Amino acid sequence: MPLVLEPRAPLPLAIDLAAVLPEKLTSAVAVADCRVRLGRQMLPLEELFHVSGSAADDLTLLLRGDFSRGHSVGQGMTQGTIRAEGNLGRHAGQSMRGGSLEVHGDVGDYLGCDMRGGVIRVRGNAGDFTAGALPGSTRGMRGGTILVQGAAGRRTGEAMRRGLVVIQGPSGDYAGFRMLAGTIVLGSGGGMGHGSGMKRGTISILAPLREPMLPTFVAGATQELLVMKLLARELRKFQASELDATADRLCMPLAMWHGDLLAGGRGELLLAL
Incomplete structure (x- = not known):
């Protein structure tokens, strides 16, 4: 099963997702430690997105929903x-x-x-x-x-x-x-x-x-x-x-x-x- 991200709410500002790569998020610890930039803030990935599944087996990341403000x-x-x-x-x-x-x-x-x-x-x-x-x-x-x-x-x-x-x-x-x-x-x-x-x-x-x-x-x-x-x-x-x-x-x-x-x-x- 891939690692799945879904926004908890519509993204209010532009968000930098450069750190969200399947090759880097292969463990629960890596996901918990991942930070993304929302405006001027660095926030935990799990604060902004519902996270499920794992990328450990096939290095696959699935983005569900509108990521048009995700850069x-x-x-x-x-x-x-x-x-x-x-x-x-x-x-x-x-x-x-x-x-x-x-x-x-x-x-x-x-x-x-x-x-x-x-x-x-x-x-x-x-x-x-x-x-x-x-x-x-x-x-x-x-x-x-x-x-x-x-x-x-x-x-x-x-x-x-x-x-x-x-x-x-x-x-x-x-x-x-x-x-x-x-x-x-x-x-x-x-x-x-x-x-x-x-x-x-x-x-x-x-x-x-x-x-x-x-x-x-x-x-x-x-x-x-x-x-x-x-x-x-x-x-x-x-x-x-x-x-x-x-x-x-x-x-x-x-x-x-x-x-x-x-x-x-x-x-x-x-x-x-």
Whole structure:
């Protein structure tokens, strides 16, 4: 049975849940000693949440209820699983290095920022700066996989260095802004300015563009790409029916555009026909 947390009452203020990791809460003593920040106060975990079950056997943490004011869930996680049966706040999965974060709801801004490894799956929508850089940082996501079934906000993958991000719903503006490497897949397109300032990396847009292409990209070949077929194979390993259509479209001929020429022109935008 997983370790289960349920709010005793609606959270009145933002709460920092960075300390609540399944790998750290494997005993009753660890749970009793755990403190979380609510506003300016450091309070015992059990004062704010009903706690049941144990993470000792399978390193699994289950969050039940509305955690939209709960921030930094899964921050720095290296192993185990966190499942949220509701919404999460900002900075979910920040600096993750391993494990799995599953959200059956929406998440706030900065999902997976500075992520190094592991898998994040969101059944709902994500906010701005998914897989992006923290304020003042020159690097965003550096590894791992983020799958968002719904929409995402602005500047997904900003300064991204490595990893895979798949947004199946509409995307906000400037996905891949200042991108350094890695792969972004936008299943429903949306937004404008994608790839602005990108140096390297690949952005696949699998729906018709709603805004004009940036003039600093030049057309290349149109063809089926082996690397996209390999990516489709990896997506199918998740055995999620909602990813099948995205995987199928990755195997079709794609039009390649090279840019951003103002940043060296070594990035790739792949557009569905």
